[in-house]
Amino acid sequence: MIKxxxxxxxxxxxxxxxxxxxxxxxxxxxxxxxxxxxxxxxEDGPYHLLMASEQLEAMDEETLINWGTLGIHTLPPLFPSGDPETAVMQMKRAAEKVLREKKFLLSLGGDHAISIGPVMAAAETYPGIGILQIDAHLDLRDEWNGSRYNHACIMRRIIEKTGAPVAQVGIRSFSPEEVEYVQQQKLRPFYAHDIDPRDDTWIGEVLCALPDTVYITVDLDGLDPSVIPGTGTPEPGGLTYRQLIRLIRAVGREKNVVAADINELAKIPGTQVSEFTAAKIATKLFVYCL
Structure with missing residues (x-):
């Protein structure tokens, strides 16, 4: 653990x-x-992302916005309890303090379970919010590895606790239990194999699936491992970097994005590509969602 x-x-x-x-x-x-x-x-993902962010140039190449002038404040790191349910509530309270002041919140994980608390806080602060999930996995299990608050259960908990509409993008790995839940709840994931790399029509369909106010959760395994190899479960066949940025740009222009998170960064010794790319994605959230 990093101090x-x-x-x-x-x-x-x-x-x-x-x-x-x-x-x-x-x-x-x-x-x-x-x-x-x-x-x-x-667990050390936030540290490595923040370290990589210091190496970024502050000018965004697409918008020519200097994201360094937008007013970014980094809070001290939170090391939640080892009890999953307690940890969720600790993370929720930390997010509430920021969201109540109507500031844009970017949470850095950590495994994907870090999303539950901030999403719950956002749903209370912004009634009617929707969730855009970038992910290789549905994360709709009821329980996994002895916990209902495991990273493999987070979207099921979010749907149960907030009732928020969800758009799940880049999906390409799931269990029979999750397929059954998708059918029961009439969910419509955007599966990776249906996303045409030569046609961005799917982005318009994602926009139609979301309400006016949006929370974005970016599980880095939603991208192809050629883009982000440093993640816990690198599933082949994911989104490209440019596809993700075009999606963020469209959602930022058409919706009111009030908060986001980036999670599941796991550093690979000897290379900086994953953490640097994750930090770059953070800047794209800044320039397109504010």
Whole structure:
């Protein structure tokens, strides 16, 4: 586990406003991993993403926006309880403090269970919110590895606790139990094999599936492993980087995106590509969703 004193603000110390009150964007590092299914290391994901963010250039190449001037404040990292249900409530309370002030919240995980608390907080703050999930997996199991709050259960818990409409994009791995739940709930995932790399019509369909106010959760395994190899379950056949950015751009332009998270980063020793790309995705959320 990385010690709290080793964390740096997103973009480095020069980016950090003097106080959170002046910030438009608040970064919440959630250092949590419990009962992973396969690869490990996501607990330290926020640290590695923040370290990589210091190496980014502040000018966005598509919009020519200097994201370093948007007012980004990084909170001290939260190390939640080892009890999954307790951890969810701790993360929910941390997110509530930011969302009540109507600031844009970006939570950094951690395994995908870090999304439950912030989504619950966002649903209470913004009634009628919808969830855009970028993921290789449906995450609709009722229980996994001894917990109903495991990373493989997060969308089921979110649907049960918030009733929010969901658009699940990039899906290509799931269990028979999850297929049954999809059919029962009449969900309509956007499966990876149906997404044409030469045609972005699917993005319009995603927009139609979402209400006006949106929370975006980016499980990095939603991207192809050629883009993000450093994740716990790297499933082949995922979204490209440019497909993800075009989706974020469209949702940011057409919807009111109030919060997001990036999760499941697991560093591979000797390479920085996954954490650098994840940090770059964060900046795209800033420039397109504010």
């Amino acid at each position: 709290p004193e080793n964390f740096i603000p997103f973009g480095g110390n020069e980016i950090q406003p003097t106080d959170a009150e002046r910030a438009r964007i608040v970064i919440l590092p959630l250092c949590y991993e419990h009962a992973p299914s396969y690869g490990t290391g996501s």
